[in-house]
Amino acid sequence: MSNRNGRFGPYGGQYIPETLMNAVIELERAYNHYKGDPAFNEELTKLFNEYAGRPSLLYYAKKMTKDLGGAKIYLKREDLNHTGSHKINNVLGQALLAKKMGKTRLIAETGAGQHGVATATAAALLNMECVIFMGEEDTKRQALNVYRMKLLGAEVHPVKTGTATLKDAVSEAMREWTKRIADTHYCLGSVMGPHPFPTIVRDFQSVISKEIKQQILSVEGRLPDAVVACVGGGSNAIGSFYNFINDSSVRLIGCEAAGRGIDTFETAATINTGRSGIFHGMKSYFCQDSYGQIAPVYSISAGLDYPGVGPEHAYLHDIGRAEYVAITDEEAVNAFEYLSRTEGIIPAIESAHAVAYAMKEAKNMSKDKIMVITVSGRGDKDCASIARYRGEDINE
Amino acid sequence: MSKVSDAFKNGKAFIAFITCGDPDLETTGRAIEEAANNGADLIELGIPFSDPTAEGPVIQGANYRALAGGVTTDKIFDFASKLRKKVSIPFAVMTYANVVYSYGAERFCERCRECDISGLILPDVPFEEKDEFDSVCKKFGVDLISLIAPTSSQRVEVIAKSASGFIYVVSSLGVTGERKEINTDIRSIVDIIRKNTSVPCAVGFGISTPEQAKNMAEKADGVIVGSAIIRLLEKYGRKAPSYIGEYVKAMKDAIR
Incomplete structure (x- = not known):
């Protein structure tokens, strides 16, 4: 349903700073390569079935x-x-893809903490460094999930800007990605953000x-x-x-x-x-x-x-x-x-x-x-x- | 009608960014006059956005303060049109895509032309999404400014070839804000730009001291400073304009 540059009708696109453009282009190339790769899909299915319980x-x-x-x-x-939650489906896919791309660090935003916990889990499993951005308001509403992420070895960064909720966590994760791209994959948690994320996340889900x-x-x-x-x-x-x-x-x-x-x-x-x-x-x-x-x-x-x-x-x-x-x-x-x-x-x-x-x-x-x-x-x-x-x- | 390129006729250009309405438009007006009287060659008028994803904490703060103070896109255009009677150097608007999209690109650019604003900088509109805005900008004689980043590599050529006004060379990875050191090889980026266009290039992100400005101006046609100016507004509030004048003078002297 998506065409070039990830458009769904008039929606989608890549409205991001120039600094991130090569990162999303590199991601799209890697995804296009691995999505049809039998070995990658076999590995992912194995993780789905034997680790996530699918x-x-x-x-x-x-x-x-x-x-x-x-x-x-x-x-x-x-x-x-x-x-x-369902978040693990996308996270296992993206973490595996990031690993194939040679990335060693995952960053992610989280609202309720479900995506943060899933990302921290995949990072632990695949030996990757992990930093989670979470609105300060949400760290209070979901204190148990903050503890789970830390227990899994992730660093949790409370975001105090704006309304200190999910949208600010996304903004801060995007800012962090522009600072450190070479070794870092932004493991976006929903079918949003710049192309190719809405397509990648949809496919894994x-x-x-x-x-x-x-x-x-x-x-x-x-x-x-x-x-x-x-x-x-x-x-x-x-x-x-x-x-x-x-x-x-x-x-x-x-x-x-x-x-x-x-x-x-x-x-x-x-x-x-x-x-x-x-x-x-x-x-x-x-x-x-x-x-x-x-x-x-x-x-x-x-x-x-x-x-x-x-x-x-x-x-x-x-x-x-x-x-x-x-x-x-x-x-x-x-x-x-x-x-x-x-x-x-x-x-x-x-x-x-x-x-x-x-x-x-x-x-x-x-x-x-x-x-x-x-x-x-x-x-x-x-x-x-x-x-x-x-x-x-x-x-x- | 002023032109963005006029900013580069007076030797190396000093470009000052100010968030409109921080803490109020009256102060912004005086700050811009001070900057212009002390050697600024172009003013970037920041229209605040609720979620400025390309900004570091200093400019984020200015955005929140300005919005809390009640400025809107319309109030800023009215302000710019009055300010035009006192300040003659070129103006460019710097804001985020949604501010322009929501206002209607056509209506936005028309108001730019009415206020003699000759450039538009949208940090969340890369080359791939440029046409949507540039086709409208061209109609109203507004230059949509292209940005080039340290990660642009093979993209530099194609971006440079379609650039107009000036090229905004982003000095380093990350968001806006002062930095102790800038390690990017600006010279080689500028070399590639020069091979592909005669449009001037100015370096921004992280520049705050006269030494940094001098160093960057040796490699490019101008420098852009935002956070260091906003910091003066943060510190001195309504008394900031005279400090901004002094600061701009020191920076412009350093790059002459």
Whole structure:
């Protein structure tokens, strides 16, 4: 779907300082070489299967299906991956690629800490140095993940500039990359940033929809009617959608974080409230003011608390191939609790946004319809903040 | 109408960067007059951006202070058009792609022409994405300034060939900000540029002392200073303009 210079319709591109241009060109060349290389793919598949625990389960949520009284619901269990989320898929791919390129150091941004933990894990496994940039606000919201990254041997750099959240962590990781390029790979965590990142990350995450397709065909003998995933930058969503894009009967639904509501300023629902812009290396949708200043965004979920969205999602939205809905904090927290009680699965608060949409939509679909929800991560990391949201203070 | 290239008619050029509205536009105006009266050959008017990814901590700070003070793209254009009556050296705007894109490139460049702003510097628009903006700039007689970095290697030639106004040679890796030493082989980069264009080149990033300026000016046609000037604004606030005048004089004297 992407053409030269990584355009998805008008979106994508390479809006970065000249200093980084040769680095992304070198990355694109290396990726184009290795993506078709049987030895590289064999090595990556081995890591996926023997280290990360792939393929992840496609679980039929029988109780939830019965309770909601509509479509048959399957959960794609990315929460069962090693490190607890889908982030490991992309990280293993990029870390292996970086290693082949002769890089010895990985840097990455992280919001909730899931991508940081995954990157620190891959760095430990592949003997690479690792520095993680994380907004200072997020280091407080996700203290446990900060400890995990340090335990894995990474250096965690709290970012104090701007709103001290995910967007500032991305800015700081980009600044660090311009300082030190020769030995360093920027392991970007979502389908965003300059080309070739949106394509590389999508390809590594597309294992999710590849498996969903095989699994659902084997148990149901047909394609699902809807695939639902949460969208921040949009990596688990594009991974869940990708192999269904040409199957027009499959509805693709991305769930953005509405925060306190899309009619408030405390939201991170980029496609629902933003407009076209250029930031962090790409043209896409962004939350911004009338002069193009990037807006401070808000969501209870540190992983969805980002003012932009990947360029391929912007394109899928514009051409009407995927739908993007907004889910509030309150709806997500309800879904977090609902899935825990109903199926005994504690989802990440990010993934709970997708579960929340299913809770509203399943009953509108008949019982012979099939809906797949990607549970992008597990929710252990969120327990303290959800308890706080409900007015209960617990010690982590 | 001034031209960016006029800045290089007075020997080696001294180019001063100032973030508009830090701490307020009145101070910015006086600072620019002081810089112009003391030998600056071109002023880079910084339009602040919420997330300036190519800047180090000093200029980031100026961006945040200016936005907190309430400046907007429109207020800066109004300011520049009034300032034009007092200052005659060429102006260039330095900002980020989204500020121009959001305003509408066409409308942005039209306002540049109205305010006699003859150059535009967008550090997040490399050669590959240049056409989108340059096609509009050309229509309004604004030079879109090309940047060349220490990592550009084989790209130098193609960038130089399509450059106009001047070429911004980035002295070192990393973001803007003062540096003790500049180790890049500027001379060989400039040599390649000279083989491909007659457009002048100015070196920026990391230059703060007269010695550094002299050294860089020997290898190129001019020097660009930002963070060292912003630091004076950070330190002296509304009293900074006279200090900026003294500083610019010392720097221009060093490269004459």
